[in-house]
Amino acid sequence: xxxxxxxxxxxxxxxxxxxxxxxxxxxxxxxxxxxxxxxxxxxxxxxxxxxxxxxxxxxxxxxxxxxxxxxxxxxxxxxxxxxxxxxxxxxxxxxxxxxxxxxxxxxxxxxxxxxxxxxxxxxxxxxxxxxxxxxxxxxxxxxxxxxxxxxxxxxxxxxxxxxxxxxxxxxxxxxxxxxxxxxxxxxxxxxxxxxxxxxxxxxxxxxxxxxxxxxxxxxxxxxxxxxxxxxxxxxxxxxxxxxxxxxxxxxxxxxxxxxxxxxxxxxxxxxxxxxxxxxxxxxxxxxxxxxxxxxxxxxxxxxxxxxxxxxxxxxxxxxxxxxxxxxxxxxxxxxxxxxxxxxxxxxxxxx
Amino acid sequence: xxxxxxxxxxxxxxxxxxxxxxxxxxxxxxxxxxxxxxxxxxxxxxxxxxxxxxxxxxxxxxxxxxxxxxxxxxxxxxxxxxxxxxxxxxxxxxxxxxxxxxxxxxxxxxxxxxxxxxxxxxxxxxxxxxxxxxxxxxxxxxxxxxxxxxxxxxxxxxxxxxxxxxxxxxxxxxxxxxxxxxxxxxxxxxxxxxxxxxxxxxxxxxxxxxxxxxxxxxxxxxxxxxxxxxxxxxxxxxxxxxxxxxxxxxxxxxxxxxxxxxxxxxxxxxxxxxxxxxxxxxxxxxxxxxxxxxxxxxxxxxxxxxxxxxxxxxxxxxxxxxxxxxxxxxxxxxxxxxxxxxxxxxxxxxx
DNA sequence: ATCCATTACTTAACCTGTTTTCATAATTGC
DNA sequence: GCAATTATGAAAACAGGTTAAGTAATGGAT
Numbered sequence: 001x002x003x004x005x006x007x008x009x010x011x012x013x014x015x016x017x018x019x020x021x022x023x024x025x026x027x028x029x030x031x032x033x034x035x036x037x038x039x040x041x042x043x044x045x046x047x048x049x050x051x052x053x054x055x056x057x058x059x060x061x062x063x064x065x066x067x068x069x070x071x072x073x074x075x076x077x078x079x080x081x082x083x084x085x086x087x088x089x090x091x092x093x094x095x096x097x098x099x100x101x102x103x104x105x106x107x108x109x110x111x112x113x114x115x116x117x118x119x120x121x122x123x124x125x126x127x128x129x130x131x132x133x134x135x136x137x138x139x140x141x142x143x144x145x146x147x148x149x150x151x152x153x154x155x156x157x158x159x160x161x162x163x164x165x166x167x168x169x170x171x172x173x174x175x176x177x178x179x180x181x182x183x184x185x186x187x188x189x190x191x192x193x194x195x196x197x198x199x200x201x202x203x204x205x206x207x208x209x210x211x212x213x214x215x216x217x218x219x220x221x222x223x224x225x226x227x228x229x230x231x232x233x234x235x236x237x238x239x240x241x242x243x244x245x246x247x248x249x250x251x252x253x254x255x256x257x258x259x260x261x262x263x264x265x266x267x268x269x270x271x272x273x274x275x276x277x278x279x280x281x282x283x284x285x286x287x288x289x290x291x292x293x294x295x296x297x298x299x300x301x302x303x304x305x306x307x308x309x310x311x312x313x314x315x316x317x318x319x320x321x322x323x324x325x326x327x328x329x330x331x332x333x334x335x336x337x338x339x340x341x342x343x344x345x346x347x348x349x350x351x
Numbered sequence: 352x353x354x355x356x357x358x359x360x361x362x363x364x365x366x367x368x369x370x371x372x373x374x375x376x377x378x379x380x381x382x383x384x385x386x387x388x389x390x391x392x393x394x395x396x397x398x399x400x401x402x403x404x405x406x407x408x409x410x411x412x413x414x415x416x417x418x419x420x421x422x423x424x425x426x427x428x429x430x431x432x433x434x435x436x437x438x439x440x441x442x443x444x445x446x447x448x449x450x451x452x453x454x455x456x457x458x459x460x461x462x463x464x465x466x467x468x469x470x471x472x473x474x475x476x477x478x479x480x481x482x483x484x485x486x487x488x489x490x491x492x493x494x495x496x497x498x499x500x501x502x503x504x505x506x507x508x509x510x511x512x513x514x515x516x517x518x519x520x521x522x523x524x525x526x527x528x529x530x531x532x533x534x535x536x537x538x539x540x541x542x543x544x545x546x547x548x549x550x551x552x553x554x555x556x557x558x559x560x561x562x563x564x565x566x567x568x569x570x571x572x573x574x575x576x577x578x579x580x581x582x583x584x585x586x587x588x589x590x591x592x593x594x595x596x597x598x599x600x601x602x603x604x605x606x607x608x609x610x611x612x613x614x615x616x617x618x619x620x621x622x623x624x625x626x627x628x629x630x631x632x633x634x635x636x637x638x639x640x641x642x643x644x645x646x647x648x649x650x651x652x653x654x655x656x657x658x659x660x661x662x663x664x665x666x667x668x669x670x671x672x673x674x675x676x677x678x679x680x681x682x683x684x685x686x687x688x689x690x691x692x693x694x695x696x697x698x699x700x701x702x
Numbered sequence: 703a704t705c706c707a708t709t710a711c712t713t714a715a716c717c718t719g720t721t722t723t724c725a726t727a728a729t730t731g732c
Numbered sequence: 733g734c735a736a737t738t739a740t741g742a743a744a745a746c747a748g749g750t751t752a753a754g755t756a757a758t759g760g761a762t
Contacts, residue, residue: 004374005391006367008749009360009718016357016720023355033739040356042721047740072738073728157667166667214589226635230581237637238565239668245634247667280631283596284577286588316508316517316598317590359720360747367749384710393750398711423709424757 016041018348020049021058024080025344029062031075050078058084058347082107085148087343088137088186089335091195091328092129092154094118094169098332099132101140104148106205106340109140111332122172126181133185147186149342151335152178153198158240162192165240168223191338195219196227196243196293197234198334199324203291204229205337207326216243216287217324218278221295226281234338245277271303275310282315293324367392369699371400372409375431376695380413382426401429409435409698433458436499438694439488439537440686442546442679443480443505445469445520449683450483452491455499457556457691460491462683473523477532484536498537500693502686503529504549509591513543516591519574542689546570547578547594547644548585549685550675554642555580556688558677567594567638568675569629572646577632585689596628622654626661633666644675 019039024030027038036046053059062077082105090099097114112135116128137144156167156174167173179190193201200217203209209217209229217227226243228235235242278290290311296303300323308321324330370390375381378389387397404410413428433456441450448465463486467479488495507518507525518524530541544552551568554560560568560580568578577594579586586593629641641662647654651674659672675681 004370005389006370006396006749007363007391009363009720009747011366012358012360012363012719012748015362019355019357031739038356040358043739044722044741045357045720048719070738071730071736073740075739228635230586235581235636238639239637241634241667242637243635244637244667245631247634280596281635283592283598284579284594284632284635285586286590286593286595288589316592316595319589357720360718360749363719363748382710394710395712395751396749399748421709422707422759424711426710 016045017049017052020046021053021080022348024050024053024059024078025347029077029079031077033075035078054078057081080105085188085343086137086140086142086146087149087151087188087336087339088133088147089151089332089337089339090129090133090153091198091331091335092125092152093195093331094155096328097125097129097132098329099129099136100329100332100336101136101142102336102340104340104343106336108336109142110136111329112136112139118169119171122170122176125170125173126176130182130185133182144185145187148188148346149339150182150186150188150190151198151338151342152182152190152192153195153331153335153338154178154192155195157244158192158194158236160236160240162190164192188339189342191342193234193335193338194225194227194236194240194243195331196225197229197236198227198338199293199326199330200227200229200291200334201234201337202326202330202332202334203293203324204232206333207324207330208291208322209289212288214285214287215289215291216278216281216285217291217293217330218274218281219294220274220292220297224274224277224294226278228281228285228287230285243281245281267302268306271306271310275307275314278307279311279314282311282319286317287319289320289322291322291324293326293330297323365701367396368400368403369701371397372404372431373699375401375404375410375429376698380428380430382428384426386429405429408432431456436694437488437491437493437497438500438502438539438687438690439484439498440502440683440688440690441480441484441504442549442682442686443476443503444546444682445506447679448476448480448483449680450480450487451680451683451687452487452493453687453691455691455694457687459687460493461487462680463487463490469520470522473521473527476521476524477527481533481536484533495536496538499539499697500690501533501537501539501541502549502689502693503533503541503543504546504682504686504689505529505543506546508595509543509545509587511587511591513541515543539690540693542693544585544686544689545576545578545587545591545594546682547576548580548587549578549689550644550677550681551578551580551642551685552585552688553677553681553683553685554644554675555583557684558675558681559642559673560640563639565636565638566640566642567629567632567636568642568644568681569625569632570645571625571643571648575625575628575645577629579632579636579638581636594632596632618653619657622657622661626658626665629658630662630665633662633670637668638670640671640673642673642675644677644681648674648678 023038036043060081062079082103085104100111101109114132156164159165162179163177178192182190196219200215209215213232215229219225224246228243304323312318374389387394411432413430433454436455451462452460465483507515510516513530514528529543533541547570551566560566564583566580570576575597579594655674663669
């Protein structure tokens, strides 16, 4: 909200209205008196703002409380209207498409999963994706015109405009401009993110990284990449390629993955190579927590424990290492969160 | 400036005053009409704000223009008062202490350099530092009571509170809490940063990274570490250890440095090992530019050119590689910038 | 030297929005 | 039914910003 220009009284009104909305968004149901005190405005101002927000459908009156009555005239209660709009999030991977619908409060309304073939051409993949999004919206009872933003998580490298500039293993996927392909579907904006970055965002929101703002998420499977959250925000880098540590020579992940597939690699060697790559990232970023996700994370403590030990040896400071708790839903949830961030930015940054 | 509470008309006044100050800070000399139009307030409001800022000494009237006169009543011109306060920056290293004094406009007023012995005990090093700061202030004609902030750059790992939690080669330096040691000296706040981070900040401000917001600065000498700027802000990490890539096993910098000292390492091997370490950081961060500084950077193009080639080979995207242009002044300048950021934050975030 | 065009400065009236204050409404407990 | 308590609503007071009109200072033309 870094304004570098001034304003008149109408700015003040917008500021106060946003402050009231914010208060109602973070707290649950509140009386006008509570709203006024939390937003640090007088009661009449709070009343004005709430009336305004009611008119715009962003706030609604809560049903009467059934709790123990107290003395005095009972106050009306108001709450953020989570049905003021909806967002969709979708994870499009090699083997599956997972779409999730949520309300503006972040409440999940529906999820829909489609299994697909890795070899599926880009056009068909896109068609499946559109179908999954339509289905999940229908299941949630959400009209696509009420969808305020759509988050998309995809493997590969995504530039700031939402174009997939490099995808190693999805046929024809490189060069796909996802906002163009999907913008006709919904009313709102389309936001695209790299899968490991969105997985990090998902774990930050609903998973093991709740409350932790500096996070590295390691997506470990056939390939390996890292998703990076700094200050709670996704770090994408100049080309959107931040965290693409899989091609690091010294790490030898390609070789390891090949050996692993052929059954030649011992788990000790696997852990050592994984640890070397993770250490490079941890030493660079110095995060608070490292989350292990992707196919390899299904190994559970058998992988995590030795990795912890090895990492403690390689790094300057011990770093918390955790397994993903959202399994293969983390990317889709991160996509939802990306969409929610966009909508909340619109709601809170002006009026 | 993320306010989550509202306000009354007095907030509006503070907002407008800050907007006017900002306009005057970024532009040079402006007439009231220009101020009003740039700050998007009416002329009387701009006049009020300027009068207020004049009273607080943050703005001053400019001397009459000597340019070609135009028709009409000549306007008075106002400018940000760079003498409203001063900042100091100091780089304390193994071999030297470099202190710089600057005004609030970032103009350098004096610099003072002291050569010291690497073995100097911490107490003596602190004493030399205080002396250098007093000297540079005196040379600049600045009273220490007018110093609004002091930035300190030191090698080693610095936590968020400004304590040196780990310093490998300065005797007794580990555990030094620099704000405590130096706060009696000046009126303002003491801010501490790691040397490579501040070097990155310095290059961003006055060096080769001007206008580039995602920067990795490689401090390469006996030891190696990286300073990281993301979105123009220093990234320190959880423990302040972000960029401490020197201990990375796969990189073998320790060995290389030893071989180098003994004359056994070829420059090819040196470049290869350096490139491996830098690539690990570049792949993780995906910065726009990599700056090579420290002792090794004196090799100039003989180092930079092969490094560019090797990095292009190791990384996914070609990254711009440049030699530091500030030589051994980058840390001190970064320390000045750190102090200026603090002061500007105070000036602009409220009134 | 005087007057005019031009631009800057100053002041007063008006508007928007917030706060304070006071009166009124709705509920519980006796 | 009445007192105590708490919420609601309306009016007056206040602060700050904008618009608009008048005043001051300068260069150039006559």
